[in-house]
Amino acid sequence: MSTVLALAKREISGLFYSPIGYIVLAIYLLFVGLLFALLVMQPGAIADPGPMFQWNHLILIFVVPFMTMSLFSEEYRSGRIETLRTSPITDWQLLLGKFLGAMGFYCVVIASSLIFIIILSLFGRPDYMTVLTSYLGLFLMGLLMVAIGLFFSACTQHQILAAMSSCVTLVALGILFQAISYFLGAALGVSWAWLRTLRHVLRYLAIEPHMVNFSRGLVDSRNVVFFLSGAGLFLFLTYIVLESRKWR
Amino acid sequence: MSQPAEIVAEELTKAYGKFLAVDNISFAVPKGMVVGFLGPNGAGKTTTIRMLTCFMPPTSGSARVAGFDVFHDSLKVRSHLGYLPENAPVYMEMRVAEYLQFRGRLRGMDRSRLKERIAEVTELCWLADRRRWPISKLSKGYRQRLGIADALLHNPPVLILDEPTVGLDPAQIRETRKLIANLAGMHTVLLSTHILSEVELVCQKVIIIGRGKILAQGSPEELKQQCAQRGAGAKLVLEIRGPADQIRSALAALPGVDQVRIISDTTVATLELTGKLDGALREQMAALIQQRGWALREMRSSGASLEEFFVQITDPGAAAAA
Numbered sequence A: 001m002s003t004v005l006a007l008a009k010r011e012i013s014g015l016f017y018s019p020i021g022y023i024v025l026a027i028y029l030l031f032v033g034l035l036f037a038l039l040v041m042q043p044g045a046i047a048d049p050g051p052m053f054q055w056n057h058l059i060l061i062f063v064v065p066f067m068t069m070s071l072f073s074e075e076y077r078s079g080r081i082e083t084l085r086t087s088p089i090t091d092w093q094l095l096l097g098k099f100l101g102a103m104g105f106y107c108v109v110i111a112s113s114l115i116f117i118i119i120l121s122l123f124g125r126p127d128y129m130t131v132l133t134s135y136l137g138l139f140l141m142g143l144l145m146v147a148i149g150l151f152f153s154a155c156t157q158h159q160i161l162a163a164m165s166s167c168v169t170l171v172a173l174g175i176l177f178q179a180i181s182y183f184l185g186a187a188l189g190v191s192w193a194w195l196r197t198l199r200h201v202l203r204y205l206a207i208e209p210h211m212v213n214f215s216r217g218l219v220d221s222r223n224v225v226f227f228l229s230g231a232g233l234f235l236f237l238t239y240i241v242l243e244s245r246k247w248r
Numbered sequence B: 001m002s003q004p005a006e007i008v009a010e011e012l013t014k015a016y017g018k019f020l021a022v023d024n025i026s027f028a029v030p031k032g033m034v035v036g037f038l039g040p041n042g043a044g045k046t047t048t049i050r051m052l053t054c055f056m057p058p059t060s061g062s063a064r065v066a067g068f069d070v071f072h073d074s075l076k077v078r079s080h081l082g083y084l085p086e087n088a089p090v091y092m093e094m095r096v097a098e099y100l101q102f103r104g105r106l107r108g109m110d111r112s113r114l115k116e117r118i119a120e121v122t123e124l125c126w127l128a129d130r131r132r133w134p135i136s137k138l139s140k141g142y143r144q145r146l147g148i149a150d151a152l153l154h155n156p157p158v159l160i161l162d163e164p165t166v167g168l169d170p171a172q173i174r175e176t177r178k179l180i181a182n183l184a185g186m187h188t189v190l191l192s193t194h195i196l197s198e199v200e201l202v203c204q205k206v207i208i209i210g211r212g213k214i215l216a217q218g219s220p221e222e223l224k225q226q227c228a229q230r231g232a233g234a235k236l237v238l239e240i241r242g243p244a245d246q247i248r249s250a251l252a253a254l255p256g257v258d259q260v261r262i263i264s265d266t267t268v269a270t271l272e273l274t275g276k277l278d279g280a281l282r283e284q285m286a287a288l289i290q291q292r293g294w295a296l297r298e299m300r301s302s303g304a305s306l307e308e309f310f311v312q313i314t315d316p317g318a319a320a321a322a
Helices: A002-017 A019-040 A050-054 A056-068 A070-078 A080-085 A091-111 A114-123 A128-155 A159-187 A193-205 A208-215 A221-246 B045-052 B074-079 B096-106 B111-124 B140-152 B170-183 B196-202 B220-230 B244-252 B279-291 B306-314 B316-321
Strands: B005-016 B019-030 B034-038 B060-065 B081-084 B158-162 B188-193 B205-210 B213-218 B234-241 B257-265 B268-275 B295-303
Touching: A002 A019, A002 A091, A002 B096, A019 A050, A019 A056, A019 A091, A019 A114, A050 A056, A050 A128, A050 A208, A056 A091, A056 A128, A056 A159, A056 A208, A070 A080, A070 A091, A070 A128, A070 A159, A080 A091, A091 A128, A091 A221, A128 A159, A128 A208, A128 A221, A159 A193, A159 A208, A208 A221, B005 B045, B005 B158, B005 B188, B019 B045, B019 B188, B019 B205, B019 B213, B034 B045, B034 B170, B034 B196, B045 B060, B045 B158, B045 B188, B074 B081, B081 B140, B096 B111, B096 B140, B111 B140, B140 B158, B140 B170, B170 B188, B170 B196, B188 B196, B205 B220, B205 B306, B213 B220, B213 B306, B220 B306, B234 B279, B244 B257, B244 B268, B244 B279, B279 B295
Parallel strands: B034 B188, B034 B205, B081 B158, B158 B188
Antiparallel strands: B005 B019, B005 B060, B205 B213, B234 B268, B234 B295, B257 B268
16 A cells, blocks of 8 residues: 555556646646536625536546546656566556545545635525535546556557547537437437437437536435546556566 | 576567567576677667566567566566666656656555655665656656666565666766676666677676577677687687788688788788687797797787677677678
8 A cells, every 4th residue: 555655646646747747737727717617606696616617627638538548658758667676566556656646636626616605605695515525526537537648558558649539538428429329319319229229328428417416405316326436447457457468 | 497586488489460579588686687688779679678567468488577477467567677668758747756756656565664665765866866856857867767766666686777878978878887887686687778888898698689589699709708619709800011902811821710801001901811810820820920020019819809709799780791
């Protein structure tokens, strides 16, 4: 466990030493601020930060890949992977350490949006329990997003390639699947059974429907299971990629 | 083998697709010895080392390090091993002591011991005054030393160093060699290099590898003898005051001399002889030179060096052409 924490600590401090960490933080704050100003902070509106959380994933889709791109890629490129994998640590410890480190930084990023809750509380009385479940939702979604980023970072030694692949995957989950299922439902009038199934599958895989409940103060086990199992799947895939690299 | 061996490779093979990078090699490194692992670039040194350090599994064959199998007991091997990879990759944004702290925690060292060892290894590797420095500000030589300090951190019985003196200036190279030579006895060291003088200076045993196979192994003296026995390696340089052409034809006529080459031809001629140049022949030469009225200024043997041997066995084609 202490080796996992040592790896995680190094990963977090690595992000804070590099400009990438601060750029990610600044861009996230800028866009959350826009959501806040356009959707929440309206004269006469109720003090409900819900929309800010419901659409938060649209920002994180483009932010998380830049946090995770270097996790393994940079180790491959610099050759440090050799010092890591010849240390007495297992592959699970290595990848969990990296995952925890990136999650730690992710938590700092989403926590930075607390500033808007504070501003809101100066003008009204938001429901703090809803705020809490919203952050829980963001955290669970983060597990999935960071695991996806970690997976693509383990696949290549090129950071940009890792960032682009995870970005494409997250855009699919966050925007595309939902858009396609929407058009399938609306435009085609859905008469074929397989098309209906496809629509359901796509809608289940999309991120936004899973975030709505959290931003309304509802913790639904189906949503929790979705994020946890997704994260677990990608961590396992990462492990497979790490293992397979040995044999090449 | 009389001494217990700390590193044993048995029929180790690594294939990248159809290409055999390491082809069925076996060797042993006795405890407490510094062994040079020598070969031209691309000979399979790094691949062999990566199998010994559990970075990748062998295609076939097995290896034991510190008594543990690299495949079945890989975690134990890794905790008994200090490894300096080629180019000593480190985290540029960290500070020296911070990096060593991180590396120590990966090896499960506790705080107090780690603190002690960081003080010791930074002292040993001449890094004591750089402990607070960011690694990115260190020169290549210092980074290399940091890599060695990292390999020594947990005081492992076995050290594997891949080209530890690459990129260092001559003074640093000398210091690093001294450091490695001092490690003998306490640690078993496998030192990969393609610099021959390094091996002659610090190693008690040499393993020469080329195109994935072991070409020769033994102590540097043994290898030199082997080389002298082959004959072709031995060369004699003579400095004689007299007419160069006449001297050459006179010497070439002696039985046992294969070739005479004029190196310089002024009032003093310098010639290089090859052939089976044993003691009797050299006496005969001296007598001949005196008899003809020339003056012998110097006679010394050159060649029979490891370098000669190395070039010969790793690339027979090039040796024949020379």
